Amino acid sequence: MIIRAIKGLAKSIKNKKRTIIRSIVAVWLVLFIALLGGKAYQHLDQHESRGAIAVENGHFGESYPTPIYLDQGWDRSDSLWFYNTTQGSALLPYDFFLELELPAVESTEKLRDIATIDKYRYLPQDESFFNPDGLPLGFVKDTYKGDDYVGYTCAACHTGQVNYTDEKTNKRYAIRIDGGPAMADMVGFLMELEASMDATLKNTTKLDRFVDNVLKRNNGYSDRDDVIKDLEKWTLTMKQYNMVNESDVEYGYARLDAFGRIFNRVLQHVLNKEQAKRALLLAHDENGDRILTEAEVELVLKDITDPTVIGNEQFALVLRNLMSTEPGYPGLTKDELTILKDVFFNIPNAPVSYPFMWDITHSDYVQWNGLANNASVGPLGRNVGEVIGVFGILDWKAKDPGFSISAKLSGQSKNKPQIDFQSSIRHTNLRRLENQLKTLKSPEWPVEIFGELDEKKVKRGELIYAEYCQSCHEIIDRNNWDRIVIANMSNLDSVGTDRKMAENSVNYTGKSGNFKYTYQATDAGTIVLGEEAPVAALLTAATKGVVGTPEADKLFIRRWLDWLYNLASSFFENEIKASVKAGDYFPDTTGKPYDSLLAYKARSLNGIWATAPYLHNGSVPSLYDLLLPAKCDPENGVMECRPATFEVGSREFDKVKVGLKYEGYGGTVFDTSVEGNFNTGHEYAAGNTALPNGEELKPLNKQQRYDLLEFMKTL
Structure with missing residues (x-):
């Protein structure tokens, strides 16, 4: 038995x-x-020109033929998949984007028409399998919780183009650069978007036309009132975003303070009602007079239903209440709103060039100041932070304490309540996009278009590069699969370039919300966050929370299987291992745990010819200008120096100076006398900046500068 x-x-x-x-x-x-x-x-879209189209009579009179592509390791389907793969960005309801008109009263032109897209230097695209509505490059349809949105993909900011006319044959070329820096004026475009929505609401004819066109699409809106209500909501949301991120430094083309804007989005969603109330009550003008009374604060915050996380929509209602002139409401002026804005947010006043993307998956540290360690799950966290900045929907809300991976990762294990970090961010696609970038190679100088290089100059320039550049900018083989690109850091004092971006990353603080009294790890040890905390710590904590939360738009089993697979892949497939930063930088200490970020990195210069303008903030228009001193000094015979002002926006390539045309066409004016725009520092070729080992170099003469440029074209 x-x-x-x-x-x-x-x-x-x-x-x-x-x-x-x-x-x-x-x-x-x-x-x-x-x-x-x-x-x-991934290989279904095989559009012959990768969706690229010719543009006639473009902005600045810059027409160009159908763009061509260089060999960067991607075929047609690779490029088109990269352009059109969603990452969870939700800029606007999809039908709204298709039907919005330009803000001028008499205009019936669509905001998405080629002329406007080209004006803001995004790249128009043809219809294709992955892009049936012919959206601009880097704009994509995404769906979240049953609603369709238009959002940004990586490609919007990281696809470049240069145009060139052969002087001998007068043949015109346009060259698309996958992973290259965009020329986009994102701020200008978003301001135009706000103006378009605002004008539609205020003009009956425009509004009737817009509502009719949206309803004809039969895509989720039941009636006229439904459309108008949503238009009002999204107009207020965009108005709020643009106001919060208003800067005293004009970005113009080819630049964005991405981190400043990411920081502000995190602060907006971390903020809780108690801290908001306390800050509003303490806000005062320059005379020391309070801006709001207790009664006004109560009215301003009356629409907040979740005291733990205010979030995007409720914050927009707070803004509306602050501006309201109804009885009892404060009816604040723009100056008073600016004071309140500065209580909660930081000014994103350190715009930088869009970085190029080749070799990013082979790099030990990324971002201009080496902020992100690229080992382990670092790339997933970095990309999650990026989507937070480009309008990922952050459905963060309070939840009861209990077992939670996201709470554990973000330091909230003992909190009551905890933040649930649900969002539209697509972790799986972010991992796949990162894998796709592993195969992207830098573009080689196209001799068939620009002409053969002078080998004698190249040989002379190679010797100069070895002496002046190579100690920081190593030479790598673009075809070496196992390459590791080392970020050689130079502290702000030694490199001498504009300090604003690096200093903001260290010095900016904000309200900590539910992260108050949580423990957060830094390279120098664990810190405890007070009510006012470093935004770098808040961003890291919030990013960990999102990484620890499975995608909301998937069935339960798949959601968790995908989450496990993404984390496992990040750990085991990432060839970059944790390592100490290279170079000369200030060490992190217990008193200053973020000081190592007060530096800028030097990376390999392969493909550098296709990435103008130069320096981290785009303050130098060409490589030739970069080899000059920042300031002229006629008394000592220094007659040639970097331009103090220049225009940005043209894609016309200058193969002699290696850069883009920068005068005489009406682009946005770059003024290097403004903090954040300084063009000083990195003056090795001018003999004004010593090498990291302390060696002082002699200034190069004109012939030597052109020899060095000739060699750099080969990288």
């Missing part, structure tokens, strides 16, 4: 094991099939 029972138990265990094994095999088989299907799907 006992033996029979034991045998039965053994059989039962054996059957259960078999069932478990079969279940595991089935799950992994489904995942494997899904991966194969995803890989096949």
